[in-house]
Amino acid sequence: MPDITAIAASLDTIRARIAEACARANRPAGSVTLVAVSKTHPQQAVLDALAAGQAVFGENRVQEAAEKFPALRAAHPGLRLHIIGGLQTNKARDAVRIADVIETIDRPKLAAAIAEAMTKEGRRPDCLVQVNTGEEPQKSGVARAEADAFIRAAREEHGLPVTGLMCIPPVEDDPRPHFAFLANLAARHGLREVSMGMSADFEAAIAEGATLVRVGSAIFGHRARPGPASDRVEPLRGFADRTLAALESRLSGAGRPVRQYGPVGDCPRRPPVPASPAAARARRATCPRGRPACTGPARRGRRPAPRPGPA
Numbered sequence: 001m002p003d004i005t006a007i008a009a010s011l012d013t014i015r016a017r018i019a020e021a022c023a024r025a026n027r028p029a030g031s032v033t034l035v036a037v038s039k040t041h042p043q044q045a046v047l048d049a050l051a052a053g054q055a056v057f058g059e060n061r062v063q064e065a066a067e068k069f070p071a072l073r074a075a076h077p078g079l080r081l082h083i084i085g086g087l088q089t090n091k092a093r094d095a096v097r098i099a100d101v102i103e104t105i106d107r108p109k110l111a112a113a114i115a116e117a118m119t120k121e122g123r124r125p126d127c128l129v130q131v132n133t134g135e136e137p138q139k140s141g142v143a144r145a146e147a148d149a150f151i152r153a154a155r156e157e158h159g160l161p162v163t164g165l166m167c168i169p170p171v172e173d174d175p176r177p178h179f180a181f182l183a184n185l186a187a188r189h190g191l192r193e194v195s196m197g198m199s200a201d202f203e204a205a206i207a208e209g210a211t212l213v214r215v216g217s218a219i220f221g222h223r224a225r226p227g228p229a230s231d232r233v234e235p236l237r238g239f240a241d242r243t244l245a246a247l248e249s250r251l252s253g254a255g256r257p258v259r260q261y262g263p264v265g266d267c268p269r270r271p272p273v274p275a276s277p278a279a280a281r282a283r284r285a286t287c288p289r290g291r292p293a294c295t296g297p298a299r300r301g302r303r304p305a306p307r308p309g310p311a
Helices: 004-024 043-051 062-068 089-098 108-121 144-156 175-188 202-207 229-252 277-286 296-300
Strands: 033-037 056-059 080-083 101-105 126-132 162-166 193-195 212-215
Touching: 004 033, 004 043, 004 202, 043 062, 056 062, 062 080, 062 089, 089 108, 101 108, 101 162, 108 144, 126 144, 126 193, 144 162, 144 175, 162 175, 175 193, 175 202, 193 212, 202 212
Parallel strands: 033 056, 033 212, 056 080, 080 101, 101 126, 126 162, 162 193
Antiparallel strands: none
């Protein structure tokens, strides 16, 4: 994790680039808000950014945000938290409780859950509708063709305070057409906020009308990523080894309470037999009846009556 000096220097660089991009687009310098994406970074990184004058942060996961931010609000009343990751309906109330802006409203069920949570919590954080401008099946967001109807429904049917739109263009595409589409859609609905652009393309987003840019790695450094394939395989191999050892232990009877074939001490002819097929076979010779377990009358110390022969 970068130290406070590195974070402060990175913030200064990003702010200067935002100001330059605004100047090139003939926009006021204060027309774009920087959202510092602190997901997966520790609370100390947020504190360092706060000390450097950054007040707006973005988190993907509600649970992680809940661990970092509530304790910071008392000392930093100007802090604002954006939820920028896909949101499950069962996390709607938590998101409403801790967030100032929820940027990922993308389906009717979630809109209804957020509206209900606002009523219960007595809070109404601003909401942004996420649009899947690239029509990518693996990404969240309402489809382009359904965006107009969904925006109206979120505002009119669910009563959400929708203030803007958000998008994440496909990595392999030129992002500017996606940014232009989102800005035009927001203008058509009279929405003031347009959240688009990240570390690699926020200047292009500003040129197309972004009012919020989400920058993480350029401020806090790259987040920890999974190691080589061998690092990911080893834990699985260890799990398989432990499972196999436990299975072998069970089959051999090692480390387990001895299981009796019948009540304890019922058979006077031999001691209890462990619950193992191999051990049972080895013990057969010790049982007068030649069975892996003594049952029936022999268990009670008497022989069964002989069967009558043929007449």
